[in-house]
Amino acid sequence: MNGILERLRSIVSERFVKDDVYTRHAYSRNVDPVLQGVPDYVVRPRDAREVSEVMKLANELDVPVTVRGGGDCEFGGSKPVGDGGILIDMKRMDGVINIDQDNLVATVEAGISWGKLNEQLSRLGFYTGCMGPGSGMTASVGGGISHHSVGGGGCARYGACTNGLVGLEVVLPTGEIIETGSRANKHAAAPFNRFGNGPDLAGLFCGDNGILGVKTKVSLRVYPRPPCAAYKTFVMGRKSAEAAASIFAAIRHKGIDVYDAMYIMDLVVLVGSEKGLYPLWESLKKKRGIFFYTVEANSDAELDAKVKQLDDVVLTQKCEALGQEIADGNYAKWHYVEQGGWQTYHNLWGIERGGYEPLTAECFVPASKFPAILEDLDAWDGEHVQDIETILKTCGTRPVTGSGPVLLVDGCNVELTCGFTTFNAYFNGSYHPEVAEANLRLWKSILERVTSHGAQWYMMGDITSRLMVDIGAYAPGYLAALRAVKDCLDPRHVLGRGKFNFWGVPGR
Numbered sequence: 001m002n003g004i005l006e007r008l009r010s011i012v013s014e015r016f017v018k019d020d021v022y023t024r025h026a027y028s029r030n031v032d033p034v035l036q037g038v039p040d041y042v043v044r045p046r047d048a049r050e051v052s053e054v055m056k057l058a059n060e061l062d063v064p065v066t067v068r069g070g071g072d073c074e075f076g077g078s079k080p081v082g083d084g085g086i087l088i089d090m091k092r093m094d095g096v097i098n099i100d101q102d103n104l105v106a107t108v109e110a111g112i113s114w115g116k117l118n119e120q121l122s123r124l125g126f127y128t129g130c131m132g133p134g135s136g137m138t139a140s141v142g143g144g145i146s147h148h149s150v151g152g153g154g155c156a157r158y159g160a161c162t163n164g165l166v167g168l169e170v171v172l173p174t175g176e177i178i179e180t181g182s183r184a185n186k187h188a189a190a191p192f193n194r195f196g197n198g199p200d201l202a203g204l205f206c207g208d209n210g211i212l213g214v215k216t217k218v219s220l221r222v223y224p225r226p227p228c229a230a231y232k233t234f235v236m237g238r239k240s241a242e243a244a245a246s247i248f249a250a251i252r253h254k255g256i257d258v259y260d261a262m263y264i265m266d267l268v269v270l271v272g273s274e275k276g277l278y279p280l281w282e283s284l285k286k287k288r289g290i291f292f293y294t295v296e297a298n299s300d301a302e303l304d305a306k307v308k309q310l311d312d313v314v315l316t317q318k319c320e321a322l323g324q325e326i327a328d329g330n331y332a333k334w335h336y337v338e339q340g341g342w343q344t345y346h347n348l349w350g351i352e353r354g355g356y357e358p359l360t361a362e363c364f365v366p367a368s369k370f371p372a373i374l375e376d377l378d379a380w381d382g383e384h385v386q387d388i389e390t391i392l393k394t395c396g397t398r399p400v401t402g403s404g405p406v407l408l409v410d411g412c413n414v415e416l417t418c419g420f421t422t423f424n425a426y427f428n429g430s431y432h433p434e435v436a437e438a439n440l441r442l443w444k445s446i447l448e449r450v451t452s453h454g455a456q457w458y459m460m461g462d463i464t465s466r467l468m469v470d471i472g473a474y475a476p477g478y479l480a481a482l483r484a485v486k487d488c489l490d491p492r493h494v495l496g497r498g499k500f501n502f503w504g505v506p507g508r
């Protein structure tokens with residue numbers, strides 16, 4: 001095809017370009033079992049210059065390009081939308097470039113994982129505050145910034161990982177390389193601040209789901225990790241979702257400092273304990289909702305004061321504290337001390353027989369709204385009995401509808417991970433088209449239902465970005481402005497073609 005293979009090889013060398021069937025199919029999926037798109041070429045560039053040359057070639061030949069970090073997107077974002085095109089794998093660019101200990105800024109290559117970065121920072125007594133997503137052992141910093149990720153720890157205190165962003169180096173879809181923030185001034189030797197020198201261009205690329213540019217370098221704030229921390233886990237009473245919403249609100253309204261605050265609904269505690277997902281809670285007599293918090297401080301006295309404030313709020317909601325040790329069920333301690341934040345969600349994939357997976361709807365909503373959404377999901381489940389029965393009949397396990405952990409994030413908002421469990425259509429050695437069709441129907445339906453509650457999606461990938469357009473959920477002015485930005489930066493829509501239904505402009 002237009003000598004593209006040879007030209008890609010001349011840019012990144014023969015070793016780092018693949019077009020064999022095995023490699024192309026290995027890059028054709030993310031973690032969801034439903035969406036697939038097989039690229040024609042997989043390239044692994046070493047630096048921004050090589051990325052830039054690949055983008056220029058893609059423009060010249062009008063070939064779509066998809067960027068992939070860790071490939072952990074749950075919504076089909078890091079594989080092509082439809083078949084074909086070039087896939088850029090960023091994981092070769094995984095170095096720490098500089099840790100500016102005076103200004104507390106770390107600059108890294110965008111393909112580095114949150115785990116690797118924080119491992120290096122921890123040796124100096126620092127961390128990234130928000131520890132990225134729950135997939136942070138493998139997910140990349142560039143992927144997290146492209147998603148506004150949260151969930152790996154620290155987001156009640158530090159917000160989403162984009163809150164700590166200082167600056168970016170970005171290869172624009174047409175191949176130009178820019179830097180944002182303080183580095184927009186060519187005399188600034190190193191990134192030190194995000195805002196200034198004009199509008200916040202870094203913000204344009206935060207949460208863009210890989211459609212406006214390829215992030216090649218990321219500068220993040222780093223923070224000294226405080227020496228003292230406390231972690232407590234509570235079993236809740238009945239109506240635990242409402243109680244958790246009240247606790248989240250009280251924490252914010254009283255201005256109480258907290259590192260993480262999380263609610264896990266009763267159904268998940270019950271089913272998760274039965275399936276071995278939560279061994280810590282197997283012996284709990286009452287499988288009710290669970291609430292936990294972690295809090296940090298610079299001295300024991302400060303810590304005691306913060307713990308008292310938090311306990312006052314939590315204990316007014318009929319919560320009962322579990323023991324201090326992990327073996328006592330203290331999930332909060334495991335989450336903080338043993339980096340459970342980067343492990344907890346992994347168990348959701350494959351906890352049952354092969355191919356068991358969640359299809360999720362992950363979004364930000366006001367804390368006061370999430371109990372009503374969970375209640376509506378129960379109603380949604382009852383309305384979709386036919387498709388649910390189809391999955392049960394073929395796979396032998398009834399899908400469970402509900403929510404994973406609910407996390408306090410910025411302001412009075414929570415991250416809501418809801419959805420349903422299902423099985424891959426490749427089940428027990430054969431393909432079941434009826435399961436594939438039911439999965440897709442149910443997934444689109446639940447995404448539409450949650451959208452109707454006014455949810456704010458942060459990880460949109462292939463499915464949610466297009467669904468928002470298809471169901472007319474975008475305010476027209478917003479979508480038109482986004483489209484104008486896309487047309488301006490990427491006239492042929494080569495980057496992430498198809499996401500948000502940006503399919504290219506004919507004739508350009």
Ligand SMILES: Cc1cc2nc3c(=O)[nH]c(=O)nc-3n(C[C@H](O)[C@H](O)[C@H](O)COP(=O)(O)OP(=O)(O)OC[C@H]3O[C@@H](n4cnc5c(N)ncnc54)[C@H](O)[C@@H]3O)c2cc1C
Binds near residue numbers: 141147150211347461
């Ligand atoms: C077990 C598990 C737990 C998870 N927990 C969480 C969680 O707690 N919170 C959360 O937010 N998400 C979570 N996720 C989803 C996902 O892992 C994260 O959103 C993560 O930040 C994605 O990073 P990645 O490097 O894997 O990105 P990818 O999946 O490779 O890419 C994500 C998107 O960003 C784009 N992209 C990637 N790198 C770049 C780049 N350098 N430049 C431009 N665009 C780029 C891609 O095109 C794609 O659209 C979880 C996933 C799994 C499997």
